[in-house]
Amino acid sequence: MLEETLFSMTMPYRQDMKIKSFSFGVTPDGRKLGGDGDARACADEFEDAACFVAGIRGNEVQQTYICARIVRKLRKLEAQGAITAGKRIMVIPCANPASMNNHKRFWVGDNTDVNRMMPGYSLGETTQRIAGALFEHVKGFHYGIHFASFYLEGDFMDHVRVMSGPGIQTDNGADFGLAYVSKHVPGSFDTTTLHYNWRLWDTEAYTLYTKETDLVNDESAASMVRACLRFLDARGLIDRPCHGGMRATTFSERGLVAVRVSRGGIFRGVSDLGDVVSEGALLAQVLDPLRGDVLEEVRAPEGGVVFFACRTPLVNEQTLAFQLVPRRIRKEQPDERGNFLDPEA
Amino acid sequence: MIQVVSSYQMAVDEDLEVIKNRLVPEGAAFDDLETLPRIAIVSGIHGDELEGQFTCFEVARRINEHPEYLTGIVDIYPALNPLGVGAIYRGIPQFDLDMNRVFPGKNSASPFESMAADIVADIAGATISLDIHASNIYLRELPQIRINEVSEQTLMPWAMESNVDFVWVHGNATVLKGTLAYSLNALDTPCLVVEMGVGMRLTREYGEQLADGIFSLMRKAGIWSGPVAKVRRPIVSVDGEVGFVNADAAGVFMPEVKHDGRVGKGQVIGHVLDAATGRVLQELTSPADGLLFTLREYPIVYPGSLIARVLAMSSSEGVN
Numbered sequence: 001m002l003e004e005t006l007f008s009m010t011m012p013y014r015q016d017m018k019i020k021s022f023s024f025g026v027t028p029d030g031r032k033l034g035g036d037g038d039a040r041a042c043a044d045e046f047e048d049a050a051c052f053v054a055g056i057r058g059n060e061v062q063q064t065y066i067c068a069r070i071v072r073k074l075r076k077l078e079a080q081g082a083i084t085a086g087k088r089i090m091v092i093p094c095a096n097p098a099s100m101n102n103h104k105r106f107w108v109g110d111n112t113d114v115n116r117m118m119p120g121y122s123l124g125e126t127t128q129r130i131a132g133a134l135f136e137h138v139k140g141f142h143y144g145i146h147f148a149s150f151y152l153e154g155d156f157m158d159h160v161r162v163m164s165g166p167g168i169q170t171d172n173g174a175d176f177g178l179a180y181v182s183k184h185v186p187g188s189f190d191t192t193t194l195h196y197n198w199r200l201w202d203t204e205a206y207t208l209y210t211k212e213t214d215l216v217n218d219e220s221a222a223s224m225v226r227a228c229l230r231f232l233d234a235r236g237l238i239d240r241p242c243h244g245g246m247r248a249t250t251f252s253e254r255g256l257v258a259v260r261v262s263r264g265g266i267f268r269g270v271s272d273l274g275d276v277v278s279e280g281a282l283l284a285q286v287l288d289p290l291r292g293d294v295l296e297e298v299r300a301p302e303g304g305v306v307f308f309a310c311r312t313p314l315v316n317e318q319t320l321a322f323q324l325v326p327r328r329i330r331k332e333q334p335d336e337r338g339n340f341l342d343p344e345a
Numbered sequence: 346m347i348q349v350v351s352s353y354q355m356a357v358d359e360d361l362e363v364i365k366n367r368l369v370p371e372g373a374a375f376d377d378l379e380t381l382p383r384i385a386i387v388s389g390i391h392g393d394e395l396e397g398q399f400t401c402f403e404v405a406r407r408i409n410e411h412p413e414y415l416t417g418i419v420d421i422y423p424a425l426n427p428l429g430v431g432a433i434y435r436g437i438p439q440f441d442l443d444m445n446r447v448f449p450g451k452n453s454a455s456p457f458e459s460m461a462a463d464i465v466a467d468i469a470g471a472t473i474s475l476d477i478h479a480s481n482i483y484l485r486e487l488p489q490i491r492i493n494e495v496s497e498q499t500l501m502p503w504a505m506e507s508n509v510d511f512v513w514v515h516g517n518a519t520v521l522k523g524t525l526a527y528s529l530n531a532l533d534t535p536c537l538v539v540e541m542g543v544g545m546r547l548t549r550e551y552g553e554q555l556a557d558g559i560f561s562l563m564r565k566a567g568i569w570s571g572p573v574a575k576v577r578r579p580i581v582s583v584d585g586e587v588g589f590v591n592a593d594a595a596g597v598f599m600p601e602v603k604h605d606g607r608v609g610k611g612q613v614i615g616h617v618l619d620a621a622t623g624r625v626l627q628e629l630t631s632p633a634d635g636l637l638f639t640l641r642e643y644p645i646v647y648p649g650s651l652i653a654r655v656l657a658m659s660s661s662e663g664v665n
């Protein structure tokens with residue numbers, strides 16, 4: 001394993017911010033990235049095969065944790081000789097440690113979003129410089145996997161998100177063996193994300209979403225690590241017996257059924273993430289916060305699986321309470337305006 | 346007359362309301378209102394930008410003083426993001442979300458998207474509209490109007506009459522699509538974006554300067570028959586003529602120039618200081634002879650923090 005500091009920046013009244021990467025690779029004659037003396041291999045002897053990035057936002061702690069577990073796992077696989085010769089796998093568990101140490105989603109200095117600054121600009125503003133340095137190092141990989149998060153206050157089922165364009169369309173999100181693959185049609189606000197820019201530079205890109213963001217969940221992390229190993233195995237980058245996971249259901253994001261509340265109040269969920277519900281099933285109640293009366297019973301407009309569930313205890317009129325994957329997956333719908341309730345918005 | 350433009354129920358016994366004040370000519374019949382020219386004066390999309398507050402006040406005050414000159418409709422929307430304005434919060438509280446990325450919005454979507462759609466529907470059809478911003482808490486701006494090049498033909502005649510110091514025409518590629526101005530211009534409702542002053546503060550002379558400009562626009566639109574102040578002729582620029590000065594050190598920025606006009610090429614704009622050691626970490630100079638229209642206000646800087654923007658000009662240009 002080769003540990004490197006990809007980028008370092010001076011900060012007012014605190015230590016320099018460093019973005020670290022961990023690279024794995026073995027040559028056919030057994031030399032390793034980060035090896036000692038004669039056993040050392042150089043990065044340019046390898047094909048840049050797969051890159052994992054997390055923690056571009058400072059609150060994406062679960063995402064960083066997953067990558068840290070991937071680093072640990074790859075170290076083990078490297079020791080066992082299970083990484084395919086000539087392929088480099090790089091992991092950047094935390095691209096924004098300064099914001100993470102502040103427990104803050106966006107940049108500590110000016111509240112801008114580093115994942116809205118790709119591909120970055122080395123002479124520009126602070127977050128453009130961070131984005132630029134990061135992208136410089138992650139571009140050119142064959143496969144790019146970004147662990148990101150939704151800003152919505154709620155939980156999503158673990159899933160893979162792929163984008164319809166730009167660039168190559170060789171992606172197959174089903175290779176992760178997670179239950180769902182969502183297909184996203186990019187809007188104008190997508191053009192400055194890592195995923196989009198990876199695609200522009202011909203990287204086969206995936207974004208992985210996990211149930212938690214600012215909390216650590218071991219079960220979900222373990223399932224994500226397994227999914228990533230399964231993907232690496234499917235692409236021939238590691239040699240490790242992996243179970244097949246799940247046969248993924250792929251759907252267009254616009255085919256999700258949005259369920260909104262029609263009253264403001266206290267939100268009391270009844271259905272859980274992953275529940276299979278039939279039409280008319282009770283999903284939640286909205287309660288009068290002062291009198292305790294039930295103001296509204298939120299019901300499923302059609303049968304399906306609960307894919308997103310609101311977690312905030314307080315809701316406004318029209319707040320998105322649930323998203324269901326309908327039982328009957330709709331065909332791709334004709335292009336409409338990108339949804340601002342897009343996770344990356 | 347105060348009217349509610351959009352209203353949504355929040356959780357605990359309160360509706361979130363966006364309001365406007367509608368001023369109409371004395372004795373105008375309700376049925377005639379549709380046919381009258383109308384100006385929409387908008388502020389407070391970013392809750393920490395307050396310079397528009399005084400402009401709104403000043404416009405309303407002057408009309409109240411001389412209602413007999415009003416020949417069209419004036420709609421004043423002082424706070425499109427009321428929760429943010431009340432909470433010293435740039436985005437939409439509850440979410441860390443920039444309201445000026447939500448337009449044109451969508452009905453029956455989230456409350457904030459619906460609210461954006463209500464606002465666009467209410468302003469659409471105005472003869473002219475202004476969206477007044479105040480930079481942010483980091484930078485101070487000379488009164489200026491920013492225009493997307495695709496709307497240049499429609500907007501420039503208005504911008505030239507609005508009494509700002511300069512007009513900056515942006516390339517379409519750098520323009521954000523989720524803004525109120527973009528959405529209105531796409532609906533053929535001309536919308537000027539004004540940037541002036543600095544976040545969280547009020548600058549009286551800028552407020553008065555823009556109020557003079559608004560009366561000039563109202564006169565041009567047939568909304569005001571009273572006297573108006575003579576407007577200044579703004580300097581017009583395109584992207585390529587603007588030079589940026591960014592910090593490369595982290596520390597405390599101390600300006601060495603006043604934010605009121607000309608700088609020479611190589612002139613010291615300010616320094617980045619190390620407070621603990623008394624050392625100067627970086628000296629920042631102007632990249633060109635020209636108009637210093639943006640100057641950093643907030644002292645703490647990181648590598649990359651914007652310090653100044655200078656519009657390159659020869660010394661004879663732009664003399665008002």
Ligand SMILES: [Zn+2]
Pocket residue numbers: 390391394478479480
């Ligand atoms: Zn603003």
